[in-house]
Structures are given as structure tokens and as C-alpha cells.
Amino acid sequence: xxxxxxxxxxxxxxxxxxxxxxxxxxxxxxxxxxxxxxxxxxxxxxxxxxxxxxxxxxxxxxxxxxxxxxxxxxxxxxxxxxxxxxxxxxxxxxxxxxxxxxxxxxxxxxxxxxxxxxxxxxxxxxxxxxxxxxxxxxxxxxxxxxxxxxxxxxxxxxxxxxxxxxxxxxxxxxxxxxxxxxxxxxxxxxxxxxxxxxxxxxxxxxxxxxxxxxxxxxxxxxxxxxxxxxxxxxxxxxxxxxxxxxxxxxxxxxxxxxxxxxxxxxxxxxxxxxxxxxxxxxxxxxxxxxxxxxxxxxxxxxxxxx
Numbered sequence: 560x561x562x563x564x565x566x567x568x569x570x571x572x573x574x575x576x577x578x579x580x581x582x583x584x585x586x587x588x589x590x591x592x593x594x595x596x597x598x599x600x601x602x603x604x605x606x607x608x609x610x611x612x613x614x615x616x617x618x619x620x621x622x623x624x625x626x627x628x629x630x631x632x633x634x635x636x637x638x639x640x641x642x643x644x645x646x647x648x649x650x651x652x653x654x655x656x657x658x659x660x661x662x663x664x665x666x667x668x669x670x671x672x673x674x675x676x677x678x679x680x681x682x683x684x685x686x687x688x689x690x691x692x693x694x695x696x697x698x699x700x701x702x703x704x705x706x707x708x709x710x711x712x713x714x715x716x717x718x719x720x721x722x723x724x725x726x727x728x729x730x731x732x733x734x735x736x737x738x739x740x741x742x743x744x745x746x747x748x749x750x751x752x753x754x755x756x757x758x759x760x761x762x763x764x765x766x767x768x769x770x771x772x773x774x775x776x777x778x779x780x781x782x783x784x785x786x787x788x789x790x791x792x793x794x795x796x797x798x799x800x801x802x803x804x805x806x807x808x809x810x811x812x813x814x815x816x817x818x819x820x821x822x823x824x825x826x827x828x829x830x831x832x833x834x835x836x837x838x839x840x841x842x843x844x845x846x847x848x849x850x851x852x853x854x855x856x857x858x859x860x861x862x863x864x865x
Contacts, residue, residue, distance in 0.1 A: 592713035592742060599633070599720045601855050602743050603778065606736065607752045608766030609759050610729030613783040614752045616828055617818065618726040619647045620840065621750075623833050624848040626669035630721040633664075635711060636675035637735060638728040639704050645677035649831035654678050661716040668833050672720070674711050705738050712742055740773045747855050748776035751812065754784045755799040760806045767810050777812055778854050780804070781847060785817035788839065795819050816847040 596602065605621075607614045618634060626632045636644035645651045648667030655662040655678055664674045717723070725743075727735050740746060749770050753763040767777055782803040786795040804814040818840060827834045834841045 589709075589713070592709060595713055595715070595717060596743055599717060599723045601722045601747050602725065602745065603722065603747050603851070604725040604727060604736070604739055604749045604775070605752060606727045606749055606766060606770065607729070607763065608769075609753070609762040612752050612754045612759055614729070615643045615647065615726055616824065617752050617781055617783055618724050619644065619828065620824075620834075620844045621848060622671050622722075622724050623669060624841070624844040625722050626671055627836060627845070628848060631670075631719055633672040633674065633717055633720045633723045635723060635725045636673070636677065637708060637725055637739070639676045639707055641728070642675045642677035642680065644726060645673055645675050646831060647828045648673050650675075651677060651831065655715075658716070661714050663716045668831070672717065674715050676707070708738060709742060736770055736775060737773050740775050746775060748778040750778050750815065750851070751780045752783055753780065753803050755782055755803050760803055763803075764807065764810065767807065767812055778851060779813040779815035780807055781815050782817045784820045786819040788819050788821040790822055815850050816843055818843055
């Protein structure tokens with residue numbers, strides 16, 4: 560029995576008090592969301608459990624790697640209070656185009672569609688502020704953020720998308736993974752980002768367990784800032800002393816790849832211009848994207864066989 564249809568039929572018999580209107584709106588929105596997201600072939604969330612590990616940088620460059628392989632790509636910036644994806648993708652300040660069919664998101668580098676609160680915030684010295692009762696209650700704040708994410712997924716015209724990457728907020732606040740898992744039940748899985756420091760690795764372990772408890776499969780781990788590239792000779796040197804792969808081996812999390820720190824990558828993100836395709840970092844992201852494609856294809860084949 561479809562609980563959404565049952566709830567909708569009951570509401571239609573009422574005189575629609577305010578609470579009923581809200582419930583009716585949510586039910587209808589969830590129906591649009593399922594239909595809208597159903598057209599996207601693969602949905603992957605990027606999380607870290609800790610801020611400052613370069614998760615958004617990884618998201619952007621992974622999206623670029625998929626686009627270079629010919630896939631149609633979209634990025635959902637789920638960090639509503641500190642959106643950074645638009646600046647990195649060259650869509651900073653670009654608005655949505657409002658049409659009768661829905662909101663069409665701006666296209667960034669290599670035609671990647673970008674959905675972000677950054678399209679509504681045009682000044683960097685202005686914070687995203689939730690007015691009214693949300694300033695008094697974190698419960699209202701969470702409810703408002705959930706509503707915005709639901710609208711991003713249901714009312715945006717994503718079009719024909721092969722891969723949607725969902726960049727979760729720094730630290731992947733405890734309420735965001737379950738919200739995304741609830742909105743997208745056919746999520747392909749999560750890519751975990753960490754740096755090879757003991758502090759970061761310890762927090763990431765808890766994030767892996769938390770995601771699995773929610774039913775979110777873990778596709779693998781990307782170790783960011785695994786070393787540093789010398790700007791003079793191009794040689795790599797250690798930056799941290801930890802070993803993410805060894806630390807997470809007991810949890811059965813495969814290593815997708817290691818990304819060295821390079822000043823040119825930082826400049827690329829600040830300017831909204833991609834690194835050259837033959838750059839060492841671009842090549843590593845290309846290798847990672849191939850592994851993710853293989854994992855998603857394997858999951859699809861396995862599901863069809865069951």
C-alpha cells in the first residue's frame with residue numbers, strides 16, 4: 560500500500576487547515592521529487608565527517624573528471640550556510656532561470672549543472688540567515704534546511720543527468736545524511752574524503768559507521784592532501800604521517816585514490832578555472848572516476864541479478 564497516496568486521499572477530504580496544507584504540499588513535493596530524481600541515473604554523496612579536508616574541492620574535480628569522460632553531470636551543494644561550489648565552478652552569482660517547467664540551474668565548467676544556495680547570495684559579506692522562529696530554535700532551522708534541500712531536488716529541472724554528486728556540509732552534520740538518504744532511497748553510495756592525519760581518520764571511522772547504519776553504501780575512500788607537490792621540480796613529499804587506507808581496512812572501505820596537495824589546484828578553485836587535463840591531479844581524479852564507474856556498474860548488475 561502506498562502511504563503517500565493514502566495520506567493524500569485523506570487530506571483531500573479535509574477543509575485544509577494550515578497543518579493539512581503543509582502536509583499536502585510535502586506529499587505532492589515528494590511525488591515530484593521521486594519523479595525528478597528518478598531520471599538521474601546515478602546519485603553519489605560526498606562526505607567527510609570533518610571540515611577542512613578539501614571535500615568540496617574533491618567534489619568539483621571529481622565532477623570535472625566525469626564530464627571529461629563524456630558524462631552529463633550535476634552537483635548539488637548541500638552546504639546551505641556556506642556554499643562554495645559556485646565559485647569553484649564559475650557560476651558564482653549566476654541565478655536560476657525560472658520557467659513553467661521549473662527552475663533551470665546555471666551550468667558551470669564543462670556544462671556541469673550547479674544547484675546551490677550560492678545562486679541566491681551575491682555578496683560574500685552577507686550570511687545566509689533564516690528569519691522568523693528559526694532564529695530561536697535549531698529544530699526549525701533543521702526543518703527549513705530540509706525543506707530547501709527537498710525543493711532543490713524536486714523543483715529543479717535537472718534534465719538528462721548521468722551522475723549527480725551531492726556535496727554535504729563540513730563535518731556532514733548528523734541530520735544531513737539521513738535527510739539525503741530519505742530523499743534519495745536509490746542512492747548509489749557515499750564517497751568518504753579524509754586527509755592522512757590521525758585526527759581526521761578517527762572521525763571518518765565514525766562517519767563510515769553512521770552512514771552504514773542509515774543504509775548508505777560506502778563506495779570508497781579518497782585520501783586528500785596525501786602529499787605535497789613541489790612547485791619547482793614536481794616531486795611529491797609527505798605532508799602528514801597517517802595512513803588512511805590501513806586505518807580503514809578493518810571497516811572494509813576500499814581506497815579509491817590519493818590526491819596530492821598542489822598550489823595550482825588551490826588557484827584553480829579560487830579562480831573557477833579547471834586544471835589542465837594532463838595535470839597530475841587531473842589524472843588522479845580520472846583514475847578515481849573510472850573506479851567509481853566500475854563500482855556503480857557492478858552494483859547495478861548485481862541488483863539486476865537478484
